[in-house]
Amino acid sequence: MRLKQIKLAGFKSFVDATKIPFEHALSAVVGPNGCGKSNVIDAVRWVLGESSAKHLRGDAMTDVIFNGSASRRPISVASVELTFDNSEGRLAGQYANFQDVSVKRQVNRDSESTYFLNGQKCRRKDITDLFMGTGLGPRSYAIIEQGTISRLIESKPQELRVFIEEAAGISRYKERRRETENR
Numbered sequence: 237m238r239l240k241q242i243k244l245a246g247f248k249s250f251v252d253a254t255k256i257p258f259e260h261a262l263s264a265v266v267g268p269n270g271c272g273k274s275n276v277i278d279a280v281r282w283v284l285g286e287s288s289a290k291h292l293r294g295d296a297m298t299d300v301i302f303n304g305s306a307s308r309r310p311i312s313v314a315s316v317e318l319t320f321d322n323s324e325g326r327l328a329g330q331y332a333n334f335q336d337v338s339v340k341r342q343v344n345r346d347s348e349s350t351y352f353l354n355g356q357k358c359r360r361k362d363i364t365d366l367f368m369g370t371g372l373g374p375r376s377y378a379i380i381e382q383g384t385i386s387r388l389i390e391s392k393p394q395e396l397r398v399f400i401e402e403a404a405g406i407s408r409y410k411e412r413r414r415e416t417e418n419r
């Protein structure tokens with residue numbers, strides 16, 4: 237599974253609609269300090285359901301909306317769409333046969349988030365369920381940031397186990413069992 241494209245509009249420093257294609261197996265995002273490189277990664281985690289403003293380097297969830305600059309007024313909505321190449325069928329269930337799967341999240345100043353899967357409105361849970369066990373999620377090991385490795389090395393066995401279970405692909409089954417037991 238490969239991230240093919242990110243579309244951002246009104247998200248952090250990306251005030252105008254911006255399309256970032258990743259056409260090759262390996263891509264690098266480079267640029268001067270403050271140009272928005274980390275904002276791109278924040279965008280990926282945000283769409284996948286990140287619900288902590290702190291983990292997106294902000295104080296409130298609405299901090300992801302473009303809040304104005306010297307020459308531009310703040311705007312009211314932020315949206316990000318990720319398109320994944322799913323030709324290997326890693327995203328299972330009803331999406332298994334889709335070559336491309338797109339995931340979109342939108343938020344307004346009232347902090348209301350709306351999620352979409354292939355253009356259809358869905359719940360946050362539909363997105364977290366879809367990606368569970370694929371290694372990609374708001375906090376999973378597909379995104380390795382500064383300090384992640386040392387945090388892993390220093391983590392307690394129970395915390396390490398969460399990573400291993402995600403890598404082994406069993407976290408989705410554990411989550412389903414937990415849901416069933418709580419019913």
Ligand code: ATP
Nearest residue numbers: 248249269270271272273274275299300301302303
């Ligand atoms: P570095 O190389 O220092 O890590 P970077 O390329 O990762 O830099 P980012 O942290 O992605 O840079 O971007 C920071 C910029 O994004 C800052 O200029 C900040 O003002 C801007 N920014 C963050 N949130 C918003 C927002 N809600 N509205 C407008 N601009 C924002």
Ligand code: MG
Nearest residue numbers: 270273274275
């Ligand atoms: Mg950065």
